[in-house]
Structure formats: structure tokens, C-alpha cells
Amino acid sequence: MTTYMNLQLIKESKKSSEKDHTDHFLNDVLTGLQSTPKHLSSKYFYDKTGDELFQKIMAMPEYYLTRCELDIFKNKTSEIAKGIRADQEPFDLIELGAGDAMKSTYLLKHLSEIGTDFTYMPIDISGNILSVLEKNLKRQLPAIDIELLEGEYFEMLEKAMTLSSRRKVILFLGGNIGNMSRKEAEKFCIALYQLLNKEDIVLIGFDLKKNPYTVLNAYSDKSGITAAFNLNLLSRINRELDGNFNIADFQHYESYDPITGACKSFLISLRDQKVNIAGQLISFEENEVIDMEVSQKFSRSEIRKLAEKTGFRITGEIADSKDWFIDSIWKVS
Ligand SMILES: C[S@@+](CC[C@H](N)C(=O)[O-])C[C@H]1O[C@@H](n2cnc3c(N)ncnc32)[C@H](O)[C@@H]1O
Secondary structure, three states, X not given: OHHHHHHHHHHHHHHHHHHHHHHHHHHHHHHHHOOOOEEOOHHHHOOHHHHHHHHHHHOOOOOHHHHXXXXXXXXXXHHHHHHHOOOOOOEXXXXXXXXXXXXXXXXXXXXXXXXXXXXXXXXXXXXXXXXXXXXXXXXXXXXXXXXXXXXXXXXXXXXXXXXXXXXXXXXXXXXXXXXXXXXXXXXXXXXXXXXXXXXOEEEEEEEEOOOHHHHHHHOOOOOOHHXXXXXXXXXXXXXXXXXXXXHHHEEEEEEXXXXXXXXXXXXXXXXXXXXXXXXXEXXXXXXXXXXXXXXXXXXXXXXXXXXXXXXXXXXXXXXXXXXXXXXXXXXXX
């Protein structure tokens, strides 16, 4: 009887958290599409189809970011381990927006081989990709201590802080920080600094400014996978929020400004049209755009300024062999 009641409680709490998620999603979508200019949050790209499309993006020849950071995690693993370990003390290794953890798995393997005591806590808003990650890790590194945290970065970080009082090492890879505007990135780093304790470490991936064509091609591949990834958010709105976007009436457009380092994705409305989302009508003019995502590129001095402005001290920098991408190690001091 007690077990049955517990099961009912778990089911009800799951239902209410799914409802909260849908309410947030709807509210963000309507607010974004009723603003000028229209915008959508790229954190909603990642449903099951979005996760699969992102895995295809990572394998594209044009998308150099994953290969560069993989070069670091495969070939400079012991340098990373040296940068994040302190006095052999046990720690929690928390990865923000872990995705399938393909790159960090090399670090996890190395840490366990050298006998480090740590718990791996991947945080991701996509429950689907966390189950892919769990399946892969159980197969590759069954002995690792792992705690999956499904939800938003800070909500789950706060939860992680309550789970143990061990030193924290935060991984924020793949240029995820680039998916924030400069102001948002600053606010994010300040909030992170305030949450962490002295001696905690953050390892952040930054995509460096480089030949503008190399950057632009990475986000506007000829095979159309990036376009499908952006358009999938409209399909997701149709599926989950009772929308009626006609996907063929929108087109992906990418731009890169080599001075600011902002690479931006848009969807263009190809005609005057009205779209119904959960009973609300949204009007689009022909050629009006939806701002979908920024992928910010940095110079080394911009990275230094960001760390200094938000209270962190840079203690290391590991670059790939082409010097296109760096993992910067920051300490709370
Ligand atoms: C661009 S992918 C990168 C994945 C991985 N870090 C890598 O380097 O391969 C971004 C990941 O972050 C997750 N994500 C995006 N915004 C998030 C948020 N606000 N809170 C938690 N996870 C988020 C997505 O679900 C996705 O798995």
C-alpha cells in the first residue's frame, strides 16, 4: 500500500514538473515572438530530435569546434587533470550542459586510471541526452560514481551544492558560454563566482576569433544540418505547444561579424503570415527574422577581461594544436 502511494506521489510530482516545464517554454516562446525583434531561446533546441541533430553537427567536417576541443581532451588530458586536481583531495566534477559528454569522457577515464576520488555530476536541460550519456558511461566506465542532474544550469548547481560539501570543479565546454550575449556571459560568471567557494575551479571552453570564413562555414553547412537544427525548434513548438508553423515558410540565415566576434543564427519568414501558438496569433511580415542563437568568438584579451571583471583568476590555458580553441582554467580566489 505504502509503495503504491509512493509511486502515485512520484508520478504526480513528475506530471507537475512536466507541466511547469511546458508553462515556462510557452511563456518564453510567446514573450520572444511578441518582442521586437522576435527571438527564441536556443536552450529549447534540445529535444530528442534536436539532440540527434546536434550530434550530427558535431560530426560535420565544417564544425571544427568539437574536433579542436576533442584534440585537447584526448592529447592534453594529464595537463587538464593537473590543472583541476588539488592535493589528491576528493572533489565533485560538475559539467554544465554536458550533452553526450563525448569529450569529457577522456578526462573521466584518465582521472579514474590515476586513482582520483571524484563524483561526476553532468547537468543538462535535456533528459534525453542525459540518458544517452548515462548509457555510454555505464558501458565505457562502469566504476565511475555518477549523479545525473536534469534541469537548468543554476537550479541544478544549487542542488549539487546541497549533495556534498566537497570541492567543486566545473566544466563548461563546447563554447556553451558563447551562446550568451556578452552581458549575459558576465552575469553568468558573476553568479557562478558567488555560488562557488575558495579553491573551486572552473574550466571554460572558448572558441577563438579566426578566419571569418572558417567561422561562418561551421554554422552554415551545405548539407543543411544546421538549418534543420534551427527549424526543429519551430517543429518542437508545433509538437509541444500546439503550434501551426509551416516549416517550409522559414529559411535559415547565418551571419558573422569578425569585429564583435558574434556569429548569429536567424530564421527568415518567407512571406506575410500568421502562426497560431496555443490559441495566440503571431504575425510575421515577409523577410522578418527570428533571432535564434549567438555563438560568440573571443580574443585572449577578451577572455582575460571576462575573468578579471567577474572575480576569477586565470590559472591555466590549454589550446588545441591549431590554436583555434582554448580551455581556460579559472580559480575562485
Ligand atoms: C551546444 S551543446 C554542447 C554540449 C557539450 N557541452 C559539448 O561541448 O559537446 C549544449 C548543451 O547544453 C544544454 N543546455 C543548453 N542550455 C542549457 C541550460 N540553460 N541549462 C542546462 N543545460 C542547457 C543542451 O541541452 C545541450 O546538451
